[in-house]
Amino acid sequence: MxxxxxxxxxxxxxxxxxxxxxxxxxxxxxxxxxxxxxxxxxxxxxxxxxxxxxxxxxxxxxxxxxxxxxxxxxxxxxxxxxxxxxxxxxxxxxxxxxRRKESGRFIPITRITESNYMSITSDLTKIIQQQWGGIDGSIVAALDWSIAEIIDNVFNHSETKIDGFVVAQHFPSRNRIDVTVVDGGMGIPKRLKSRAIYKDLSATEALDIAVEKDVTVDPEINKGAGLFYTKRIIQENRGTLRINSDKAQLRVTGKVKRVDDAPKWTGTIVHLRIRTNIIVDPEIIWGNTPESFDAIMNGDRDLW
Missing domain, CATH: 3.30.750 (Transcription Regulator spoIIAA)
Incomplete structure (x- = not known):
């Protein structure tokens, strides 16, 4: 045993x-x-x-x-x-x-399928909207978009041999929302290294740049904005973004970002921890440029 x-x-x-x-x-x-x-x-x-x-x-x-x-x-x-x-x-x-209804409070461990991924995203957005009081709509939209793409990657791009899983929980006494998405596919480093300019990166190097702006597998259809703006929101929220994939782990806690070697996980684990008692200023995220959130995200299909 x-x-x-x-x-x-x-x-x-x-x-x-x-x-x-x-x-x-x-x-x-x-x-x-x-x-x-x-x-x-x-x-x-x-x-x-x-x-x-x-x-x-x-x-x-x-x-x-x-x-x-x-x-x-x-x-x-x-x-x-x-x-x-x-x-x-x-x-x-x-x-x-x-058993009481989970709506707006948590999502139990749920297998991700092509038929339910949109409803999962909707339920996650509902939790964020209801439990993160006073947050700007553009921030909610950005997280909704990013989470949707993470979930979409599970069955469209990760080539996973098992179902992906999602779970989320609002902890009112701890002032936080936790969201986790797990798959057993190829993982971020392998997928990112399919592009020639990234082919020589180590697993830690691949995760390190995966959350930076304009890093993408296919620049013709993807601006490489999803994980970058998720990271920015988490940094300003003083929350946590954690990604494990292959033999690497990325952790963003507040303003601190570190990438380390880690026990191998074949696939990707993405974990968000949002602090519901800290509001994020959208001007800090998007800046004072005329480019709107919609324009930034327009055309994106994949996160990495």
Missing amino acids: YVIKLEEDELTSVLRQMQGILVHRDPDQSKLAVQLDFQNQIFISPLLLAVVSAFVEKLRLRHDVDVLCVNLSSVNADYISRMNFFDEVGFHYQEHFT
Whole structure:
């Protein structure tokens, strides 16, 4: 049995444990047992739940996977169940609470399909509009556009062998909204390096420039603005933008941007943390130029 220990927001540790399983498993073994140890944590982030869901789906490409969840605190278990995690990984849990509508508050772990990606984007925008009071419409539109493109990339461009997953949560007591999108496709570095001028970049170098302006795979149809303006909004909001892809991790926290080596994730993990108690001035984002948000985004189809 393989064990993954989960602890609140420790994505790097979880990715390292997952990579160990991929390295040491027998690829010809028909059945695989995975134990998820929640260590009686009071809280496990939706980010981790979405990534583990995608990882189990990866394993199921080759194995019949039996998932056992242990050391669940009672509060944590109910939350995890409501986020549909147990259903996704195939663990039976008897709920002892009444399910209430999530509209405007959260999106449980949801598989991204061609038929639902537009409604997912709409639901995410609703959360941002309702919970980030006083924010300018152009900022909401920019995030809506960017999130839509991230989700669109999952099934149109990432060449993923598994479903992509999205999860979002408003935490009123923490003044934040968390959004995570995960896929198991080619990843940003590989896709970016398909363009000749980027072909020699390392994974960390590729992630480093992926959030800069005018960086794109196809400059004829894409201005390379999506992740750049998302980064700018997050910086002014003093929130967090985190991207893991291949063997690299980019993290923007407030004004600080760093890119580091990381345990490998075949695909892309994009995580946004918006601080709902901090308003972003649109003039800082768009500047005093006559170019509108619509003009900046016009013609874009892909993020990288």
